[in-house]
Amino acid sequence: MKTYKQQDLAKMNDRDRARFVNCLSGFKSANVIGTRDRHQQNNLAMISSVVHLGSNPPLLGFVMRPQSVTRHTWENIEESGVYTINQVNENFFRQAHQTSARYPRETSEFEACGLTPEFVDGFHAPYVAESSLRIGMQQVEIIPIQHNDTALIVGEVRWVEVKEEAVKSDGFIDIESLGTMTISGLDGYHRTQRAARLSYAKPDEELSELDAEGEPKD
């Protein structure tokens, strides 16, 4: 094993440190966030920090830097209060990655990157037609992280569209069957292969493996 101390990280050049530190948290979620401003200008941004916050109410969060390349997303959410989260799958992960380029405000990343904006009736923000799991979100809280001038955007789920066959009888969604990708670092895109679903852990009880529907395997 090699040890990296705080001062070793400090000595790295910025790009190398960014690549290194971005790998430390483990695999990341791969989503694109769709927003729209008051002039009907669409925006789409690759985000690898979407995180589950709670299921009742259904809350998801993601991390943003107000002044970064994703500032249009930030401004649109502040203005409209809504956005979509769209899981990135193997059929469009290159287009999704391309949305992270620094396009001018008047460019729609949908158009520039070859993705299709569509709308759920009455919901202001566009979703990505190519995604097999897309979520309509209402922003409910923006929480500043003092330590590095970022913020956690907290939103509540308003609607979910998902391929029906991926939803199992116990509520589990087989996102692997949707081709959903996962990210390592800044630029690594991975497919997945399920090893197991495991039973709810209890002290003094052996774990069992579950089948796709959440029933104990023989």
Next chain:
Amino acid sequence: MKTYKQQDLAKMNDRDRARFVNCLSGFKSANVIGTRDRHQQNNLAMISSVVHLGSNPPLLGFVMRPQSVTRHTWENIEESGVYTINQVNENFFRQAHQTSARYPRETSEFEACGLTPEFVDGFHAPYVAESSLRIGMQQVEIIPIQHNDTALIVGEVRWVEVKEEAVKSDGFIDIESLGTMTISGLDGYHRTQRAARLSYAKPDEELSELDAEGEPKD
């Protein structure tokens, strides 16, 4: 596609809703968090919400509920200010999952689940010897999420231990080569298979694929 509206989610039973909503964010990071109280009692908790916050300073966050099964972790971090984050790999993901059982305070999940606590000189919190990427963390901020009574624990990286051969010349860590797992929902554990490393995206420039070291592929 099937649509789930807010009221459809509200009507689900709690367990099914938890399974469903936990799949919406996409794939999650798989880590166990090691802590120790002032009586030298070790604690280990499975956490799927570790998220990258920034690389300079190197910050990671994770989400916690003060009153949940992970309350001993919370208390130990409040008391000592330090913890370890240990990437879960395919060799011990069952033991890692088992740490989520509700053990009494005086039980060490290391012992109960068959994992090995070890220490970096002078650092109070134990790491998991079975992990190939472990991080010593100093808590720097605890940010309450008003909307559902959870909190984001923000910490700064103090040290990293990682298998040397996994660290590439540009700083990228090949966490797939470490066998690091990714999680879907509450109980799905997955291996990964890299599809591509993609170049830094720029407007008007084609993406290229990078090799393992971050150099453009021919």
